[in-house]
Amino acid sequence: MFMKHGIVAGVALAVSLATPAMAKVEGDTIILGSSISLTGKYATNGLHTQRGYDYAVKVINEAGGVKVGGKSYKLDVKYYDDESTPARGAQLAERLIQQDGVEYMLGPYSSGMTKAIAPVSEKFGVPMVEAEGASRSLFTQGYKYLFAVLSTSEQYLATAIDFAAEKSSNPGDVRIALAFEGDPFSMDVRAGVMDKIKEYGMKVVIDDQLPADLSDMSTTLTKVKALKPDALIISGHSKGAATAARQIDEMKVNVPMIALTHCEAAKVQEKFPKTANGFLCPTQWVETLSKSDPMFGSAADWNTGFKADNPSYTSVPYQSAQASAAVYVFKEAFEAANSFDKDAVRDAISKVEMETFYGDIKFSENGNNIAKPMFMRQIDGSGQYKLVEKAGDMVFPRNVSY
């Protein structure tokens, strides 16, 4: 019996020794921490993000790393897998900060995950530059240590409503169908869309919420066919985009305008070239952007370099680009602060004002990037993304023959 109880106590003690402590800066390496979704429903985009981080770290290290106090440091990222569950993400963030001694964080994937992690980094006063949490509510909490390089999510699909209004003689007559996944990101996208719809006095004919683990949205599309709205607006991460593209084709849904998020991440142009023709896809970044920086070169240069490292992409999702940009922000901040003190780094981040391949980056008081616009692109008949800057550039109505 004593052995049994001995084991209880022994094992309990082992808990504390199970994970090694790591310093924020080890020798000549700066360690950034990130809990990212490598398994679970966000794994697709988690991987896009991780690849973006890794590519930036590689490029920066090859270019001589980060210079602080006259010395060069390499960057490294300590990853944990949050399994696409926010509770785990928060727990892992605490673990990165407390046990691994990480003092600079890169964000996770998705707004929900960022919402869970931001209170943690905030509590510990650890600066976090995130690239994948776009929900507006992240930037109304008064977080001092949260910085986002991307545009906020209400902007994703609001432009599509503007386009629909412009294309109509009387915006008040426009009928809109909405299908949004039940998660914090999509709900915020929806809020942005709803604001615009109210502004124009449009009519919402369908407002469906898609469950997180749904691989069939045929009932929503059946209603769309029956009600024939003027525009169909969808948001549901990669799975939502893939499912929608697949079933819009099968059900011959003929709506003049279809706008959805995550086209590139789900590779709809590649997998469903016929249906995807005419999809409007909001993007945080385009590879034809005429912005550049000394580290990654132009947007096109980054795109070429990233593809060379990750040959599986035909069209690089913006999730990877903004992840690289987040790492780049840290490099600039370290060098500007010329210190590893996390508050000095935090202040340096808040003062960052730079042009990058990803676009201009300048943070507001609340931590969101206010210098960079969102873009809207349309997929053409050959599976290429074409930038749509005004309603006139858009092919309308969508030109598909099923």
Added chain:
Amino acid sequence: MWDNLQLLFVWAPIINVQVILDGIFVGAVFALSAYGLALVWGVMNIKNLAQGDFVIMGGYMALALHQLHVPLVLILLIVMPVMFMFGWIVYVLMIRRIIDQDMFVSLLATFGLSLLLQQVMNLIFGPEVQTIDMELPVYDAFDNMVTVPSSKLITLILAGVIATGVIIFMKRSRAGQAIRATAQDPRAARVLGIDIDRVYAFTFAFNAALCGAAGVLVSIIWVIQPFYGITYSVRSFAIVTAAGLGNLPAVIGAGFGIGLFEKYTGAILGTAYEVAAPVSILLLVLIWRQIQMRRNRQVVR
């Protein structure tokens, strides 16, 4: 909800046809994996939580074969035996040792298997959402209000063929009889010289093959990802619980019933409730059965 009802029954009643068709397509695929579960549950008392992951596995195999331009029927003919062998190996390595244990042992062991399979599939195939696009024509009717993609029709036909094959197999073959006998009384079967171990192994492998077939069909008509298995597991359990064990017609009926219920719930209450629908049916059936059993002074076990 009022709008949806009006839409369904007043403004455009023709879309009922579409909803019913979709329900049938959904039901056909669910019925396959559910029947496999009913078999392993009924015959060897194993509750396989990795059921959905077997389905997804079949889907990924189909995807890999499709990329090699293997025709659909051949894909089925390859995936089913491969999954059969896989099932047999799983049986030998783990299921054999947990057969006589209480139910929780099998639930947890197969949950472990499910975790393992998810991540292995993630490592092999990547986490991307995938699908097979057969690029087949889509039929439409009633002024394009009802569309039937040939891929779904083919799926339905294949599901029907497989189900018929299974019914004939269970009725006519020695293996089918041995499985049924074992399900009724394994001890008696053993005494009479039926090789129980082989019957069990066969049953489990057979279930894996059925799931594999369902997976092929899923990858043709919907989308797959390494972590989507749980949905199919939950639905299989809901169907089997509603239908009872070992009764193929009832399982098929319940499959269609749940498919239709799910689609109508989606059409009337909104898509948000589609996942909750099979679960609520499960709960209702369980409660209903309790009320019935209570009259007989029995409990549901």
Added chain:
Amino acid sequence: MTMTRDTKVTYGLLALFGIFGPILFPDYTLSIAYLWMMVLMASTWDTLGGQMGYNSLGNITFFGVGMYVSAIVQITFFYEGGVGEYTSAMGSIKPEFTQAEYFWGLGLGILAAGVVGLVLSVIFSSFMFGLRGPYFAIGSLGLAIAVAEVTITIDYVGGASGISMPLFPGDIEFRSTFFYILCFVLTIISHFLLRWLYSTQFGLAINAIRDDEDKAEAMGIPTLAYKRIGWAIPAFFMGCIGAVAGNMAGFIDKEVAYPIPTFGIFMVAMALLGGKGTLWGPVLGAIIFHVIKEATWTYLLNLQWVALGLILIINIVYFQQGIMGWFEGVSKSYGGVKANVDITMGVERGSITGIIGPNGCGKTTLFNSIVGYHPIDSGSIQFDGQEISHLLVGDIARLGMLRTFQQTRIYGKMNCVDNMQISVSHREDSKFSMFASRRGEIKDRAEHLLEFVGLYSKRNLISGDLSFGQQKLLEFAMALMNEPKALLLDEPTAGINPTLINGLIDRLRRANEELGITLCVIEHNMRVIMNLASHIYCLANGHMLADGTPEELQNDQRVIDAYLGGH
């Protein structure tokens, strides 16, 4: 509550760890807090699952509901606009709580969460406890999924967008310590409450429910009341810890509140790993599971589910008693009476041999040992010149030695002919004969044998509808169908109408003479056995008392004494 020295030492060590762990390793404070949370989840799960045998997969429901209830309470009481305004702003409101407001709110929140969990469990009890075994497990899983899906459609609690919890007012170091203390104290309270409960009548009653609920009911135990309490306790604690976990997470939505595929199942795995149905098993299991999980997440990134899956499988497949089983298994003796000691007997080929003896003398056990149900400790069993003591039931059956049961075992839902057809010999089976189709001659033989036992007219009836005697005859015919070389019959005449007995004796004899089957018969009916057998063995108390021809035994004083209870 009395404790052994070892137990005191264990508590001492755990208390030392609980108190000094976070002081010595301050960076690990929250990790250890999560550890206690796991211990609480696994221990309280075990009350219902391990101790009472109702394996719930839905305890996580109370965790999630508790989280939301606590959020509602904390915001309603201490934020002027109330929950509706707070959530409809989708996180754009950031109320500042004073220390007093925060701690009062949290305290009330935890209590309310526990009470709501308890009430919810009582409601669930009203329609869940008519379910047994797997149906209860799956039903409770369904409940968890349903509650989670319903939660995200309620805009009042933030719907799919979730709720941000009030920020902790104190400084960051104190926050960790504070939540650590909450987790630790809740775990201690739950542990000692359970410890006390298990030592009371309640503990006995829930164990009785687990082992044989029908019997327990028949004995007059109010099982439903016990079951309600048995679920209310875990529900209360899951609600409380959910409230704490929600405040630790800072932001809650469906995924945070109802982690069904992770914690929902992990807590069961932890209890099983340690050994369910014991006080210490879940504690130990939770600690080990948590450590392994954290370690795999650190060292095996991208393979962690593979590792965890393998650990679960290996643990469950190979160590089903849990870790506690390793320690208690060896100290427990099997305690049973050795039924058969040193019996030597031979059955001549082609003969009819009888075995007699008083009740409980080990006749059936002997049969079970011969045909492979029970392992034998030593000695030898030979059949047809082959050692069979190591063979399994199926192997022995295929060698040609079959047995029938005292209580008949037939396939009650099939008709007689089907029962017969499935009973053909599998001696010449090859790998592929499983897939062979039925042959006509088998059906002919089946009908012939049914005629032989006098069941031809009933051949198409469902066998479960036959009378007990007829079922025995059917079972006998099924055994003959198998073309055995030897047939071991356990009380073939028990329960048979006396008028049928002579016919049965006749058929047994004919089977022996015409079909050349060696018979070995256990029989209580002296008249039957004396008529039938050519050689009889008499067992008593697991020993061979005497053997010989019927005449010799009838005159043996030892046999007479044994039957009359003379010693």
